[in-house]
Amino acid sequence: MGVPDEQIHPVATGRAAQTVKQHQESQDLVFYSGWFCPYVQRAWIVLEERGISYQYKEVNPYKKEPHFLSINPKGLVPAIEYKGRALYESLIICEFLEDAFPNYEPHILPSDPFDRAIVRLWTDHVNKQIVPANMRLTQAQDPQKQREHLEELNKALRTLVEKVKGPYFLGEQFTLVDVALAPWVVRDWVIAEHRGYSREAVGGGWKEYAAQLESRESVLKTSSDKVHFTEIYARYLRDEAQSEGAKAIRAGRSW
Known part of the structure; x- marks a missing residue:
C-alpha cells in the first residue's frame, strides 16, 4: 500500500504499539510494515494469530531503505524476509505463513x-x-x-x-x-x-x-x-x- 503525500504519524499506537515493542529482537522472519495499512494488518493478524516469531520493522514511506527496495522493488508493504528470501502481497504472505509453519496453531486454512x-x-x-x-x-x-x-x-x-x-x-x-x-x-x-x-x-x-x-x-x-x-x-x-x-x-x- 502507498501512503498519503503528507506527513503521517510515524509509528503504531495503542495496542499495536505494545505488539511492536514485543517484536524488536532479531528473528529468521522479518516483517516490513506500515502500521496504518489494512493490507499490512492482514499479514500481521496471521503472525499474531498463529504465534509465529518475527521481527517488526516499520518502513518509512518517505525514505525507504535500500535493503528494503532490493528485496521488494515495488516498495510496498507488507513484505517479509525469511532466511534471506523475500515475499510481498498480503494474501500471498498469509498463505506462506500457513504453509511454512505447519505445526503452529490455529490454522487459517481448513484441513479439508x-x-x-x-x-x-x-x-x-x-x-x-x-x-x-x-x-x-x-x-x-x-x-x-x-x-x-x-x-x-x-x-x-x-x-x-x-x-x-x-x-x-x-x-x-x-x-x-x-x-x-x-x-x-x-x-x-x-x-x-x-x-x-x-x-x-x-x-x-x-x-x-x-x-x-x-x-x-x-x-x-x-x-x-x-x-x-x-x-x-x-x-x-x-x-x-x-x-x-x-x-x-x-x-x-x-x-
Whole structure:
C-alpha cells in the first residue's frame, strides 16, 4: 500500500504499539510494515494469530531503505524476509505463513480440501468485490456516485454474509476469509461517518459478524488508535490519496 503525500504519524499506537515493542529482537522472519495499512494488518493478524516469531520493522514511506527496495522493488508493504528470501502481497504472505509453519496453531486454512477451496473462493470475493467497492465509495465525490457505490458495497457484503456460518465465516474456525476482511471492518467508521454506511443497513447478520471480527484478539493487538487515521483517510475522502489502490480506483482499473 502507498501512503498519503503528507506527513503521517510515524509509528503504531495503542495496542499495536505494545505488539511492536514485543517484536524488536532479531528473528529468521522479518516483517516490513506500515502500521496504518489494512493490507499490512492482514499479514500481521496471521503472525499474531498463529504465534509465529518475527521481527517488526516499520518502513518509512518517505525514505525507504535500500535493503528494503532490493528485496521488494515495488516498495510496498507488507513484505517479509525469511532466511534471506523475500515475499510481498498480503494474501500471498498469509498463505506462506500457513504453509511454512505447519505445526503452529490455529490454522487459517481448513484441513479439508473442499473447505480450503471454499475459503479461497470467498477470500477472492473480499479482495475483488468488497475492498474495491469500499474504496470506490470512500473516494467518490458526486452524491449520486456515493449512493451507487454504497449499494454496491452493501450488495457485496450481503452476498458474503449469506454464507457466514457464525461466529466466523466457516464457523468456529477463524480463517483467511476473516483475516482478509477484518482490517476493513476495523476502518468502516470512515464510511459510516462520511458516506452514509451502516452495519445495520447491510442486514443478514452483518452487524454481528463484523463485531466478532473487530473484537478478535489478534485484530485488537494489531490496531492503532483511531485518531491517527483521521488525516490519512481525509485524503481518500477528498480523492487526493496517492496510494496505488487509490490511483487505480481513480483510473477505473483493478490493482
